Amino acid sequence: MISGGLLQMFGLGVLIIGDSGVGKSESALELIARGHRFVSDDVVHVWKTAGGRIIGKAPKLSRFFMEIRGLGIINIKEIFGPRSICSQAPIDLVIRLKKWHRKQEYDRLGLRFPEDFTVLGERIPQLNIPVAPGRNIATLIEVACKVHILKKRGYQASLEIVKKLERALSSGKGAEA
Numbered sequence: 001m002i003s004g005g006l007l008q009m010f011g012l013g014v015l016i017i018g019d020s021g022v023g024k025s026e027s028a029l030e031l032i033a034r035g036h037r038f039v040s041d042d043v044v045h046v047w048k049t050a051g052g053r054i055i056g057k058a059p060k061l062s063r064f065f066m067e068i069r070g071l072g073i074i075n076i077k078e079i080f081g082p083r084s085i086c087s088q089a090p091i092d093l094v095i096r097l098k099k100w101h102r103k104q105e106y107d108r109l110g111l112r113f114p115e116d117f118t119v120l121g122e123r124i125p126q127l128n129i130p131v132a133p134g135r136n137i138a139t140l141i142e143v144a145c146k147v148h149i150l151k152k153r154g155y156q157a158s159l160e161i162v163k164k165l166e167r168a169l170s171s172g173k174g175a176e177a
Contacts, residue, residue: 001043001044001045001046001059002015002017002043002044002046002056002119003017003042003043003044004016004017004018004024004042004043004044005024005025005028005039005040005041005042005044005066006039006040006044006056006057006058006089006091007028007031007032007036007037007038007039007089008036008037008039008086008089009031009036009037009141009142009145010036010142010145010146010149011149012092012093012145012148012149013039013055013056013089013090013091013092013093014091014092014093014094014095014141014145015044015056015091015093015094015095015117015124016028016094016095016097016141017094017095017096017097017117018096018097018098018131019097019098019099021069022097022098022099022131023097023131023137024097025041025042025066025067025068025069026068026069026137027097027137027138027141028041028066029066029068030137030138031138031141031142032076032080032084033080034138034142037083037084037085037086037089038064038066038076038080038084038085038086039056039057039058039085039086039087039088039089040056040057040058040059040062040063041058041062041065041066041067042062042066042067043058043059043062044056044057044058044091045057045058045059046091046119046120047120048120048121048122052122053090053122054090054091054119054120054122054124055088055089055090055091056088056089056090056091057087057088057089064076064077064078064085091119091124092124092125092148093124093125093126093127093144093145093148094117094124094125094126094127095126095127095129095141095144096117096126096127096128096129097129097131097137098128098129098130098131099130099131099132100130100131100132100135101130125148127144127147127148129141129144
C-alpha cells in the first residue's frame with residue numbers, strides 16, 4: 001500500500017504523493033474534471049507484474065471515493081460518470097507535491113529528474129512540484145506528464161536551449177542568435 005492518489009493521464013499512470021494537506025486530492029479532482037481518469041485516492045494498492053511493471057488500484061473499500069476537505073467523501077463515478085474511472089493503471093510517473101519554501105533552491109532548468117521513486121524494488125521517474133498559493137498544480141501536473149512523454153521520445157527542451165546557448169556563445173552573437 002502506498003499513500004497517494006493514482007490517475008491515468010495521457011496514457012500514463014501517474015501517482016501523486018506528498019504531505020497531508022498539500023493538495024493531492026484537490027489537484028486530482030481538477031484533473032478528473034478535465035477528463036483524466038481516476039484510479040484511487042489516499043491509498044493505492046500496488047503489485048509487480050512478472051515483467052517488472054508496478055500496477056496500482058484502489059482498495060475495494062474506497063474504490064470510486066475521494067475525500068475533499070470541506071466537502072467530505074465524494075463518489076467520482078457518480079459525479080463524473082463511468083468514463084471518469086479506471087480500475088487499475090501501471091505507475092509510470094510519480095509526482096511529489098511539496099510545500100514551497102522561500103529559501104529553498106528549486107530546479108529551474110529541468111536538466112534531470114531529481115530522483116526516482118522506488119517501489120517493490122522498481123525505480124519509477126519522479127518529479128517534485130513545489131506548491132504555493134496561486135500556482136495551478138493541476139496544469140503543472142499535466143505539463144509534467146507531457147514533458148515525461150517527450151523525454152521518453154528523446155526530446156528535452158532544457159537540452160535544446162543549452163545547445164542553442166552554446167552555439168550562440170561560440171559564434172559570438174550572444175543570446176540574440
